Amino acid sequence: MKTSERIIEILLFLSAATAVLIVALILIFLLKEGLPVLVKVGIANFCLGMNWNPIAIAGEPSYGIFPMIVASFYVAIGSLIIAVPLGLACAVFLAEIAPSWARSILKHAIELLVGIPSVILGFVGLVLLVPFIRDHFGGWGFSILAGSIILAIMALPRIISISDDAIRSVPREYKEASLALGATHWHTIRKVILPSARSGIVAAVILAMATSIGETMAVLMVVGNTPILPAPIYDILDPVRPMTSNIVLEMSYATGDHASALFATGIVLFVVVAVLNAISHKALKSKMGTRR
Amino acid sequence: MSEIEIESRNLDLWYGSAQALKNISMAMPEKKVTAIIGPSGCGKSTFIRCINRMNDLVKDCRITGELLFEGTDIYGNSVDAVELRKKIGMVFQKPNPFPMSIYDNVAYGPRVHGLRNKEELDRIVEGSLKASALWNEVGDILDRSAVDLSGGQQQRLCIARTLAVKPKVILFDEPCSALDPISTAKIEDLINTLKHEYTIVIVTHNMQQAARVSDHTAFFLLGELVEFGKTKQIFELPEKKSTEDYITGRFG
Numbered sequence: 001m002k003t004s005e006r007i008i009e010i011l012l013f014l015s016a017a018t019a020v021l022i023v024a025l026i027l028i029f030l031l032k033e034g035l036p037v038l039v040k041v042g043i044a045n046f047c048l049g050m051n052w053n054p055i056a057i058a059g060e061p062s063y064g065i066f067p068m069i070v071a072s073f074y075v076a077i078g079s080l081i082i083a084v085p086l087g088l089a090c091a092v093f094l095a096e097i098a099p100s101w102a103r104s105i106l107k108h109a110i111e112l113l114v115g116i117p118s119v120i121l122g123f124v125g126l127v128l129l130v131p132f133i134r135d136h137f138g139g140w141g142f143s144i145l146a147g148s149i150i151l152a153i154m155a156l157p158r159i160i161s162i163s164d165d166a167i168r169s170v171p172r173e174y175k176e177a178s179l180a181l182g183a184t185h186w187h188t189i190r191k192v193i194l195p196s197a198r199s200g201i202v203a204a205v206i207l208a209m210a211t212s213i214g215e216t217m218a219v220l221m222v223v224g225n226t227p228i229l230p231a232p233i234y235d236i237l238d239p240v241r242p243m244t245s246n247i248v249l250e251m252s253y254a255t256g257d258h259a260s261a262l263f264a265t266g267i268v269l270f271v272v273v274a275v276l277n278a279i280s281h282k283a284l285k286s287k288m289g290t291r292r
Numbered sequence: 293m294s295e296i297e298i299e300s301r302n303l304d305l306w307y308g309s310a311q312a313l314k315n316i317s318m319a320m321p322e323k324k325v326t327a328i329i330g331p332s333g334c335g336k337s338t339f340i341r342c343i344n345r346m347n348d349l350v351k352d353c354r355i356t357g358e359l360l361f362e363g364t365d366i367y368g369n370s371v372d373a374v375e376l377r378k379k380i381g382m383v384f385q386k387p388n389p390f391p392m393s394i395y396d397n398v399a400y401g402p403r404v405h406g407l408r409n410k411e412e413l414d415r416i417v418e419g420s421l422k423a424s425a426l427w428n429e430v431g432d433i434l435d436r437s438a439v440d441l442s443g444g445q446q447q448r449l450c451i452a453r454t455l456a457v458k459p460k461v462i463l464f465d466e467p468c469s470a471l472d473p474i475s476t477a478k479i480e481d482l483i484n485t486l487k488h489e490y491t492i493v494i495v496t497h498n499m500q501q502a503a504r505v506s507d508h509t510a511f512f513l514l515g516e517l518v519e520f521g522k523t524k525q526i527f528e529l530p531e532k533k534s535t536e537d538y539i540t541g542r543f544g
Binding site for chain 1: 346349377389390404450454457
């Protein structure tokens with residue numbers, strides 16, 4: 001009895017350790033493959049370099065991913081600009097206004113949205129959204145705008161469900177107190193419920209941003225993938241190449257320093273997403289003492 | 293006897309198919325304290341929540357009969373619950389200050405009703421905190437979070453927040469059940485002062501409290517109003533056997 005208990009405990013510990021081990025191994029592998037080029041080029045030159053020219057026919061190849069870092073943030077922030085107001089409005093409706101039948105329909109629809117494979121969203125973007133943008137807004141169609149819209153659709157369910165949870169966990173007493181003072185429902189939502197749910201909502205938004213930056217397939221198909229900054233910098237109809245696309249597009253034929261530079265891109269991506277996740281976690285934790 | 297401020301006539305209330313209030317008829321006079329006592333689940337909180345229409349938030353809650361405030365039916369078609377709640381404030385069982393500064397808590401109501409003038413707000417906040425006997429304790433820490441106050445202070449802050457809206461009636465729903473005896477005494481003193489200007493209805497399961505603070509007392513049992521009258525008479529010469537049993541502690 002005693003020994004069998006012990007064995008089970010050890011097995012459970014090993015299962016738990018596997019997850020940690022896998023993360024550690026991936027990180028070690030990324031560093032091993034990517035560090036040589038980072039050392040050779042210099043971290044600053046790599047992250048801030050404007051020029052990505054890995055297979056130079058004449059002269060030295062150059063590995064600058066600054067335009068791709070900008071592109072990743074550009075499409076991710078663009079997606080938030082679309083998805084946050086929409087998602088928040090939907091969450092408020094779900095949590096505060098919707099009768100139970102509407103709530104259950106919406107909840108199911110949102111779950112379906114989560115289940116759509118990203119390649120399908122990308123495909124829809126490619127055949128519908130890109131030509132639409134080309135015809136109505138001009139440019140090539142493959143653009144920051146297209147990428148942001150597709151990412152916004154992917155971010156919506158996450159923002160909605162986390163914000164919905166945050167709003168529903170606001171103590172009922174706050175709502176009653178506000179209403180008892182003669183505030184309208186809308187005023188109560190704006191001044192009491194949303195501020196009280198703020199940390200959860202912020203966490204949702206940052207988490208959505210982290211996922212958007214890490215998203216690959218759907219973005220790759222609509223964003224155009226040219227590794228230069230948009231010109232002018234605010235032109236959202238220009239194509240760009242996020243870090244994720246860079247890795248996928250060139251991995252199949254890259255060798256030597258070029259391959260190493262792609263792994264280094266992965267390191268930068270990993271760090272950015274890890275930092276965003278940490279911030280999101282912190283935002284959720286600070287919910288414990290809701291004070292100002 | 294002073295004017296009647298709130299009067300219920302044959303009030304029935306159902307949650308779904310369960311009847312929570314049965315044929316309640318009683319009149320609460322102006323600028324007096326009316327206490328509602330009774331064992332848990334007797335409908336006393338449900339009744340008080342009818343008066344400011346907090347039961348509107350409860351699904352499947354159905355009400356028949358009349359509930360009059362200043363002669364108009366609270367549940368009449370022309371009555372706006374939001375407007376009504378400006379005149380009938382409520383202090384809840386658990387102190388529930390908003391997670392904001394002390395100042396913002398008290399200023400919340402006036403701001404809701406459109407007041408933006410800073411001096412005017414300052415004046416209302418100070419006046420309300422003085423009226424709720426809290427000014428001496430928090431006058432110089434108004435920008436601190438209300439959540440950091442003690443339970444008793446939080447409850448007096450909630451009273452100040454209610455006063456800031458300038459209601460005519462204040463409903464207290466077991467305001468001391470989460471408080472220590474000293475904080476309770478302070479709230480009771482406060483109620484004794486406030487009754488000169490406000491009509492007060494207080495739900496309590498503490499019979500000594502009802503005896504101490506109220507002018508009239510209603511005894512509820514299983515959703516029915518068993519007995520209603522002058523507090524002195526209810527406690528000294530109850531007409532009904534069950535009232536006597538309850539106040540002498542034989543059940544409840």
